[in-house]
Amino acid sequence: MRHLLLKLEPVIWLLFGQGIMIGTMLLTAYLAIVGLAIPLGIVPAEALSYDRALHLGASLIGRVVLFALIALPMWKGAHHVRHLSLDMGGLSRDVIVAPMLYGLALLGNVLALVAVVRL
Amino acid sequence: MARAANPHAMSPSRPGRTRTAPPQMPAQFPTQGRYLTYTLFGSTGILYLLCGFGALRAVWILGEHSPSAWQAFQREYATAPLIALHVVCFAAVIFVGVRFFSLFPKAQPAKIGPAKPPPRAILHAGLYVAWIAVSGGLALIMAGGIF
Amino acid sequence: MSEQKKTFVVTRFDPDKDEKPRQQSYEVPVQPDWKVLDALNFIKDELDGSLSHRWSCRMAVCGSCGMMVNGKPSLTCKDALSNYGDRVEVTPLANFPVVRDLVVEMDGFMEKLKSVKPWIIVAKERAVEEGTYRQSPEELEYFKQFSMCINCMLCYSACPVVGNEPEFLGPAAIALGHRYNMDTRDEGAAERNEIFRGEGTVFACSYANECSEVCPKHVDPAAAVNQSKINAVIDWATSFVVPRGGK
Numbered sequence: 124m125r126h127l128l129l130k131l132e133p134v135i136w137l138l139f140g141q142g143i144m145i146g147t148m149l150l151t152a153y154l155a156i157v158g159l160a161i162p163l164g165i166v167p168a169e170a171l172s173y174d175r176a177l178h179l180g181a182s183l184i185g186r187v188v189l190f191a192l193i194a195l196p197m198w199k200g201a202h203h204v205r206h207l208s209l210d211m212g213g214l215s216r217d218v219i220v221a222p223m224l225y226g227l228a229l230l231g232n233v234l235a236l237v238a239v240v241r242l
Numbered sequence: 243m244a245r246a247a248n249p250h251a252m253s254p255s256r257p258g259r260t261r262t263a264p265p266q267m268p269a270q271f272p273t274q275g276r277y278l279t280y281t282l283f284g285s286t287g288i289l290y291l292l293c294g295f296g297a298l299r300a301v302w303i304l305g306e307h308s309p310s311a312w313q314a315f316q317r318e319y320a321t322a323p324l325i326a327l328h329v330v331c332f333a334a335v336i337f338v339g340v341r342f343f344s345l346f347p348k349a350q351p352a353k354i355g356p357a358k359p360p361p362r363a364i365l366h367a368g369l370y371v372a373w374i375a376v377s378g379g380l381a382l383i384m385a386g387g388i389f
Numbered sequence: 390m391s392e393q394k395k396t397f398v399v400t401r402f403d404p405d406k407d408e409k410p411r412q413q414s415y416e417v418p419v420q421p422d423w424k425v426l427d428a429l430n431f432i433k434d435e436l437d438g439s440l441s442h443r444w445s446c447r448m449a450v451c452g453s454c455g456m457m458v459n460g461k462p463s464l465t466c467k468d469a470l471s472n473y474g475d476r477v478e479v480t481p482l483a484n485f486p487v488v489r490d491l492v493v494e495m496d497g498f499m500e501k502l503k504s505v506k507p508w509i510i511v512a513k514e515r516a517v518e519e520g521t522y523r524q525s526p527e528e529l530e531y532f533k534q535f536s537m538c539i540n541c542m543l544c545y546s547a548c549p550v551v552g553n554e555p556e557f558l559g560p561a562a563i564a565l566g567h568r569y570n571m572d573t574r575d576e577g578a579a580e581r582n583e584i585f586r587g588e589g590t591v592f593a594c595s596y597a598n599e600c601s602e603v604c605p606k607h608v609d610p611a612a613a614v615n616q617s618k619i620n621a622v623i624d625w626a627t628s629f630v631v632p633r634g635g636k
Contacts, residue, residue, distance in 0.1 A: 171384060203595075234298055264486065
């Protein structure tokens with residue numbers, strides 16, 4: 124498992140890098156509007172009414188953006204939580220923790236694909 | 243008092259001729275001085291996982307093709323606990339962006355083949371321009387400003 | 390000149406006598422222009438000849454006198470005592486096994502340095518008749534700062550990954566390997582990038598940036614390590630397309 128993790132590291136690191144870069148940029152907008160501005164009434168709820176949200180989300184570019192919004196932060200999250208575990212002296216349990224975390228991100232990515240396809 | 247490091251940290255492949263005392267982590271690790279910022283930065287990973295799965299749930303609900311389900315979701319997001327969570331997540335995302343963008347320019351090799359990166363200050367500014375453009379653009383679309 | 394006294398709390402460890410390290414206090418009359426090393430040398434010369442510590446050049450070029458001062462990695466010949474209050478705690482470099490008092494086991498560090506093949510690697514040696522290598526000032530700038538490392542090991546003491554993952558090559562070793570990878574005379578980048586993706590993996594670095602914060606020579610090893618990640622990824626990706634064995 125350790126050998127497999129070492130072999131996959133360039134890929135994981137690339138995904139993690141995009142998770143920070145693109146994931147942060149997309150999450151900023153999502154949290155600002157969906158998470159805060161609409162719930163607080165700063166932006167009217169009709170802006171993302173069911174019809175408009177579906178219309179935007181179901182467009183080709185909408186599906187791509189939504190997939191990136193869901194999928195990429197998961198890789199940043201998984202990678203950093205793994206490093207937190209290692210920082211706390213978790214080297215011996217890394218062979219379990221790392222596959223669990225990356226597996227969770229992979230599962231999330233698969234579900235993200237399903238989620239945007241069924242829009 | 244410092245905590246113990248991994249007992250094999252910096253050990254040579256063959257032991258020396260005398261007994262050594264085990265290695266200790268730096269005293270300020272993990273929650274003092276600059277290490278606190280670093281540990282917080284790593285901890286945002288938990289929030290990013292939450293946000294990713296939260297966004298997944300939102301898109302999944304949208305994909306139920308049920309206006310009432312979507313409206314229930316919007317009402318749920320308007321409750322105090324979720325607003326508080328989103329405030330924390332938003333702060334985390336800004337913190338991650340600022341720290342990562344400050345570290346990004348010096349991580350670019352001086353040259354890859356014939357290509358060279360722009361000067362670090364310009365690259366740093368460019369990252370913020372991209373952040374404002376991408377986030378601002380997406381936010382405008384979501385808020386109904388365009389399209 | 391008025392005499393100021395500071396209390397130095399110093400780690401002592403004699404493997405023949407002590408089960409584990411202990412602390413010993415010394416009252417030292419200090420001069421205003423002293424560095425931490427001056428106080429340690431005073432202790433050894435005037436108060437307690439049994440204290441063991443490494444030092445040599447006294448001018449921040451040899452890298453011998455690295456220790457933790459008040460919990461932070463410090464090059465003690467460079468670190469002014471005026472930076473500290475009346476109580477100064479001196480302990481051996483973090484993340485290293487301790488041989489005695491303030492002296493740490495260095496062999497592990499030397500092995501990591503050597504493992505990155507820190508020399509010019511060429512496929513075929515240049516004949517004398519071919520003349521010297523030509524390298525422009527711009528080409529020198531690609532790697533010059535990474536060649537300024539004095540092997541003081543402060544970066545290893547600051548790095549949280551070094552303390553938790555013994556296989557990690559560490560900041561100085563990776564910066565040194567990167568120095569050669571970016572040297573236009575060198576043809577060994579493929580070999581070193583395989584080492585960088587091996588057990589000592591550069592990807593273990595979590596970009597704490599502490600190594601660069603503590604480096605007394607402004608080498609910026611964090612930059613080297615993270616540039617190496619990009620180079621290693623490109624090398625890995627192109628290895629699927631370009632057969633190995635070339636430059």
